[in-house]
Structures are given as C-alpha cells and as structure tokens.
Amino acid sequence: MLLLEGTFPFVAGGVSSWVNQIIRGFPEVRFGAIFLGSRPEDYGDMRYALPDNLVHLEATYLYEPQDNPPVMPVHAAPETMPMVECVHKLFETDMKHPDCAELFAGLMDEAGPDGKVSHEVFLYSPESWEFIKKSYRSRCTDPSFVDYFWTVRHMHTPFWRLREVAVRCPQARIYHAVSTGYAGILGVLLKHRNKRPFILSEHGIYVKERKIDLYQAQWLKDNRSVFERDPSRVSYFRQLWIRFFEHLGYVTYQAADDIVALYEANRQRQLLDGAPMERTSNIPNGIDIQRFAPLRAQRSALPPPVLCLIGRVVPIKDIKTFIRAMRTVTNHLPEAEAWIAGPEDESPEYANECRELAHQLGLGDKVKFLGFQKLTELLPKVGLVVLSSISEALPLVILEGYAAGVPTLSTDVGSCRQLVFGLPGEDEAIGASGQVVRIADPEALGQAALALLTNPQAWQHASEAAVKRVEKYYSQDMMFERYGALYEKNFKWQA
Structure with missing residues (x-):
C-alpha cells in the first residue's frame, strides 16, 4: 500500500x-x-x-x-489529558525517547468516536480548553x-x-x-x-x-x-x-x-x-534508458540553442531566475530560446508572474511556455536541460536528458552536483556532464549556458559523459533490483 x-x-x-x-x-x-x-x-x-x-x-x-460534530456537553476521561500531556512533553523535550512513536500511535487509537480523545472531546470538552490555555501561557x-x-x-x-x-x-x-x-x-x-x-x-x-x-x-x-x-x-x-x-x-x-x-x-x-x-x-533513481537512447541519433551535430526547463511552474523551481538568465544568454546568442515544459495549474499566480517577467525583460518571443510535453519528442530539439530550482532531490529529468545525450545545467541543490561531476572514483573519471551554479544567480546561470552552447567541443564532451554516467549508474533495472530486494525482505517480515 x-x-x-x-x-x-x-x-x-x-x-x-x-x-x-x-x-x-x-x-x-x-x-x-x-x-x-x-x-x-x-x-x-x-x-x-x-x-x-x-x-x-x-x-x-x-x-x-x-461539518464538525454537533456541539454537545462532553468531558474527557480523567486519564485523557495526562496521556495527551505526556506525548506533547516528549515532542517538546525528549523526541529521542524510544517509545515516542508508539505512544503517539496509541494516542491515535483513542481518537475514534468511542475513544478517550474523540473529535468531540478535542473540540468541546472543558479539559481540552484548559489544556490549550495552559499551553498558550507556557509556550x-x-x-x-x-x-x-x-x-x-x-x-x-x-x-x-x-x-x-x-x-x-x-x-x-x-x-x-x-x-x-x-x-x-x-x-x-x-x-x-x-x-x-x-x-x-x-x-x-x-x-x-x-x-x-x-x-x-x-x-x-x-x-x-x-x-x-x-x-x-x-x-x-x-x-x-x-x-x-x-x-x-x-x-x-x-x-x-x-x-x-x-x-x-x-x-x-x-x-x-x-x-x-x-x-x-x-537507492538512486533509475530510468528506462532504452526509451531515450534512440533519440541520440536525432540530434544535430551542433548544440541546439535551446535551453529547456522541464518541470512544474512553481516557486520552488525558481523559474524567474531561469527567465532572467535568458537576458544574459540572448545578449550573446540572439537565436537562443528558453522552453518551459510543464504544467502551470499548480500555482497559476506564479505562472502569470513568470510570463509578465519575460515580457518586462523583452523576452516575450524567446521564453516559450509549452505546458506538458512528451519528452521523446522534446529532447532531440534541446541543447541543455536546465534546472534553476532552490530545492531538488535526484531529478529524473536530468537522467532522462542524459539518456538522450543532452547535458544539464543545474543549480547546486540535492544530488545535482553528484549527477554532473560524479562521485569520487570511476564515476568522477567519466568527466563533467554539464555545469552547476549557485542558487538564484541568473548571471552565473546564463554564463554557464553560453560556455556550453557556444563551444561545440565542450558540449559534445558533456553529452558523451552524460550517456556514460546514466548507463553505468542510473538504469531502472538497477533501481528495480534494489527495491525488489527491499520488498522481498519485508514480505518475509513477521510481526
């Protein structure tokens, strides 16, 4: 489940x-x-x-x-508030107590209609009211x-x-x-x-x-x-x-x-x-490399002047930094375009702010909001997969771009540095598969993009490193094998 x-x-x-x-x-x-x-x-x-x-x-x-339960006179059982206080005290002072999780779950057992901490008791009992007042005064x-x-x-x-x-x-x-x-x-x-x-x-x-x-x-x-x-x-x-x-x-x-x-x-x-x-x-993420590998043959010989951010248009992706970076990029590479491929409905107000920013910077014809796209149709046209996020984990879009031979340009969040430069040893020896810049630095993002897109040899080396890295360390078969072992171990678990 x-x-x-x-x-x-x-x-x-x-x-x-x-x-x-x-x-x-x-x-x-x-x-x-x-x-x-x-x-x-x-x-x-x-x-x-x-x-x-x-x-x-x-x-x-x-x-x-x-609707809340109907208002009614209700009293908590005498042992209720001491039990509630015990759990809250552990949260405040001793969360490392070995029984913390079990005591919390036991308290939730009492949250049913017939339990000592029913919703009615929480909402309407004088004992609950007094506990809230006491907590307010003390904390x-x-x-x-x-x-x-x-x-x-x-x-x-x-x-x-x-x-x-x-x-x-x-x-x-x-x-x-x-x-x-x-x-x-x-x-x-x-x-x-x-x-x-x-x-x-x-x-x-x-x-x-x-x-x-x-x-x-x-x-x-x-x-x-x-x-x-x-x-x-x-x-x-x-x-x-x-x-x-x-x-x-x-x-x-x-x-x-x-x-x-x-x-x-x-x-x-x-x-x-x-x-x-x-x-x-x-357990790292893994992708279906064979789905994207044929796309490598569809690439042009020179890096396409297209920077593509694949993701939701939400503040945590910091789309605005990506848009601002395009001012630097287009000043030196006028034919460059920014594609934003992802849904806008999660934060419509932020999406509108991003569109307005593009127009204010004179980039209305350069920044294209594409909505949801099929990656297999999108990636052969892209020169760089870009992440300008302020928080990430291990982004699948970087790996999918790698499998298609597309280098990445990312902020220094989550595992992105590891994905671009590799872990020490054989992974690192593969070479850089893109560039990493600090968070919320449009100028650095733009300059790093230019360094790759205007240097076909550097871009090609990054593309080759991207393919080698994803094939060696990030296939979905490797991920399935490890999760399969984890599931198998727990299937055998006995209470």
Missing part, C-alpha cells in the same frame, strides 16, 4: 513519475495507493493512466470543508490567544481524518510512504494497527521542503508590535508550524522499518533529523 501526499496520480512531477514507474516495474505485485491532498479543488483530473496491478485507490482531502510568545487557539485547531484537524483512513484501509503486507508528513504519519498508524512492516522512501526531505514553504508563507501572522519584534527571530506561529512538521518527521523515522534516501547527502540529513542509522540506505 503506497501512501502518497500531493503526488500520483493527481499531480504530475518527478515523484509521481517514480511512483508510476515503481508500480509498473513490479507487475507481479498488487499495489494499492492512498492519495492525501488538501482540498479537491486544488487538484484536477488524474494525470496518469492507472497500471493494471494497482488494485486499490482512494483519495482523502485533509482540509476539505466538513506562546505571540500576544494573540485567538490566533493560537485556531492554529491549534487547524493543525490537529487532519489527525482524525487520518485515523478514519487507517481504520478503513485494506490490510496490506507492506505499507510504503513516499514522504514523511501526513503520509508518513498514516504509515505509522497502519503499522501500529496491523503489525505489518512500514517502509519510508524520501525523494526530497519533506521537513526541509515544508520549511521553505513556511518561510515564504504570507498567511502566517505575527501580532507583536514593531517594538516587540526581533528581526533575527522567526515569528511564533511560523516556528510552531515548523516544529509540527519536524515532530511528524521524527515520529515517522522512529516507526519506519526501512528508510531510503536517493543519495548520501539526503541520508545524512535524515540521520540529523532523527532517523536510526541502521535502518537507512540509499
């Missing part, structure tokens, strides 16, 4: 493509999938045809408007109790819905979450309820990505006066949400039987965030 937050089959992207790839790569295994999203209106139709061996799919929306540094109260309610609401999902979920032999966060917590609950193994594999580090989102979020309040604010300190409610996702991540790491990262730097980050070392491992 795959546990998926904001990804396959309703959202296109690298993680979704990987999920689709994994299901289809094991036709002898029956998969189920639970999609967790925010609200139905935030997603469109399915972006993927469902594989034949996907035998169960359900979607749950954690913040879908829903909150923001003067607004009203904002604290509603933040706590909003923050906790998904737990009752996650428990409902766990109760009705079909039993599986393995539960496999593709992130921490809410999907990871669902994995914790399912392992606890059904006594079956729980695998966690992370492409990006979920907590890190949520922190980026929260630092940029405009909806988080800071009610301190201008004289009370310390510019060096993050506002309380921003800190509260960050700690919330850190706690979810830690509980997930403690409960997971196997924790998979895509590359070593991410595994080290998992260890810092609380993952037990003995349960961690690295």
Whole structure:
C-alpha cells in the first residue's frame, strides 16, 4: 500500500513519475495507493493512466470543508489529558525517547468516536480548553490567544481524518510512504494497527521542503508590535508550524522499518533529523534508458540553442531566475530560446508572474511556455536541460536528458552536483556532464549556458559523459533490483 501526499496520480512531477514507474516495474505485485491532498479543488483530473496491478485507490482531502460534530456537553476521561500531556512533553523535550512513536500511535487509537480523545472531546470538552490555555501561557510568545487557539485547531484537524483512513484501509503486507508528513504519519498508524512492516522512501526531505514553504508563507501572522519584534527571530506561529512538521518527521523515522534516501547527502540529513542509522540506505533513481537512447541519433551535430526547463511552474523551481538568465544568454546568442515544459495549474499566480517577467525583460518571443510535453519528442530539439530550482532531490529529468545525450545545467541543490561531476572514483573519471551554479544567480546561470552552447567541443564532451554516467549508474533495472530486494525482505517480515 503506497501512501502518497500531493503526488500520483493527481499531480504530475518527478515523484509521481517514480511512483508510476515503481508500480509498473513490479507487475507481479498488487499495489494499492492512498492519495492525501488538501482540498479537491486544488487538484484536477488524474494525470496518469492507472497500471493494471494497482488494485486499490482512494483519495482523502485533509482540509476539505466538513461539518464538525454537533456541539454537545462532553468531558474527557480523567486519564485523557495526562496521556495527551505526556506525548506533547516528549515532542517538546525528549523526541529521542524510544517509545515516542508508539505512544503517539496509541494516542491515535483513542481518537475514534468511542475513544478517550474523540473529535468531540478535542473540540468541546472543558479539559481540552484548559489544556490549550495552559499551553498558550507556557509556550506562546505571540500576544494573540485567538490566533493560537485556531492554529491549534487547524493543525490537529487532519489527525482524525487520518485515523478514519487507517481504520478503513485494506490490510496490506507492506505499507510504503513516499514522504514523511501526513503520509508518513498514516504509515505509522497502519503499522501500529496491523503489525505489518512500514517502509519510508524520501525523494526530497519533506521537513526541509515544508520549511521553505513556511518561510515564504504570507498567511502566517505575527501580532507583536514593531517594538516587540526581533528581526533575527522567526515569528511564533511560523516556528510552531515548523516544529509540527519536524515532530511528524521524527515520529515517522522512529516507526519506519526501512528508510531510503536517493543519495548520501539526503541520508545524512535524515540521520540529523532523527532517523536510526541502521535502518537507512540509499537507492538512486533509475530510468528506462532504452526509451531515450534512440533519440541520440536525432540530434544535430551542433548544440541546439535551446535551453529547456522541464518541470512544474512553481516557486520552488525558481523559474524567474531561469527567465532572467535568458537576458544574459540572448545578449550573446540572439537565436537562443528558453522552453518551459510543464504544467502551470499548480500555482497559476506564479505562472502569470513568470510570463509578465519575460515580457518586462523583452523576452516575450524567446521564453516559450509549452505546458506538458512528451519528452521523446522534446529532447532531440534541446541543447541543455536546465534546472534553476532552490530545492531538488535526484531529478529524473536530468537522467532522462542524459539518456538522450543532452547535458544539464543545474543549480547546486540535492544530488545535482553528484549527477554532473560524479562521485569520487570511476564515476568522477567519466568527466563533467554539464555545469552547476549557485542558487538564484541568473548571471552565473546564463554564463554557464553560453560556455556550453557556444563551444561545440565542450558540449559534445558533456553529452558523451552524460550517456556514460546514466548507463553505468542510473538504469531502472538497477533501481528495480534494489527495491525488489527491499520488498522481498519485508514480505518475509513477521510481526
């Protein structure tokens, strides 16, 4: 049972493509999938045809408007609040306690209609009210109790819905979450309820990505006066949400039987965030090289003056830096074009800002928004696959470009440096398959693009290195072999 937050089959992207790839790569295994999203209106139709061996799919929306239980006089059992306080105290002071995950899952057992921590008890009991007041007085540094109260309610609401999902979920032999966060917590609950193994594999580090989102979020309040604010300190409610996702991540790491990262730097980050070392491992992404290999023969002899960013048009991809870099590129290479191949519906406001920026820079005819494209038709026309992201893991689009013989130009995020220059030893000896520049530096991105596109010999060497690297280290057969061994080990797991 795959546990998926904001990804396959309703959202296109690298993680979704990987999920689709994994299901289809094991036709002898029956998969189920639970999609967790925010609200139905935030997603469109399915972006993927469902594989034949996907035998169960359900979607749950954690913040879908829903009537609360009717207001009623209700009291918590005497032992309820001490139990709640115990778990919160561990989160605040001793998250490394060996029983932290089990105590949390046990508390969630009591979140049912007949449990000690039912939704009614949380919403309406005087004991819950007193606990929230006590927490505000002891912890909150923001003067607004009203904002604290509603933040706590909003923050906790998904737990009752996650428990409902766990109760009705079909039993599986393995539960496999593709992130921490809410999907990871669902994995914790399912392992606890059904006594079956729980695998966690992370492409990006979920907590890190949520922190980026929260630092940029405009909806988080800071009610301190201008004289009370310390510019060096993050506002309380921003800190509260960050700690919330850190706690979810830690509980997930403690409960997971196997924790998979895509590359070593991410595994080290998992260890810092609380993952037990003995349960961690690295399994890089892999691609179907044979699908893209024939495209090499379709390339022109000289590097096409086309820079292509393949991905969602969202802030984390920093499309604006790519557009600004094109001002530098076209000043020296007037025939160059920037193609942006990816959906725009996830963040329409940001997509409009990107289009407006292109026009402001006089690049309206040079920056082309193509929407979703078939890579097999796109890549032979491309000189460079570009990633200007502020966060990535191990991007499949770089590997797919490599298989087609297209070098890459990337910001220094995730495993991109490893993909371009190789790991020490035989991988590094293959040579550079592109260039890496720092984040949010349009000038550096533009100059690096020119260095490759205006030097056919350098571009050809990078293309040859790209093909050698992907064929030796990043085939999907290698990835399937390692995940097959992981699944086989857990199929034999006994409660």
